[in-house]
Amino acid sequence: MVSAIRYLYRFAVQDHHLDTSTAPSVHLDKPRRLPGTRRAPSAHQLTQINHVAATTGDDPDLDTLVLRIHLETTCRTASALTLRGRDPIPTNARSDCQAKTEPCTGSPSPPH
Numbered sequence: 001m002v003s004a005i006r007y008l009y010r011f012a013v014q015d016h017h018l019d020t021s022t023a024p025s026v027h028l029d030k031p032r033r034l035p036g037t038r039r040a041p042s043a044h045q046l047t048q049i050n051h052v053a054a055t056t057g058d059d060p061d062l063d064t065l066v067l068r069i070h071l072e073t074t075c076r077t078a079s080a081l082t083l084r085g086r087d088p089i090p091t092n093a094r095s096d097c098q099a100k101t102e103p104c105t106g107s108p109s110p111p112h
Helices: 002-014 043-055 060-073 077-081
Strands: 094-098 103-108
Touching: 043 060
Parallel strands: none
Antiparallel strands: 094 103
């Protein structure tokens, strides 16, 4: 929020609607960003997740397969949902998947 207010006042000063000495945003300190909380799950957590997926739910085989796709290819959810049967390339253990905005060819996939 502070960043947006500073941005607005900076343009007001540039357009000569305000004087630099009267712009309140000059005296505001921009708050520091908090450190990110995203991190990879531990090996123990992955084991627990895989165990729950393999032993519960309506289709444990599919759940386990989806988890393996994410773990072994590091593709995002949308990429996993758009995978087709022709996407895995068995000759070089690669898979074609869709990234956020464009195709990302050559994601590693395990040979079967």
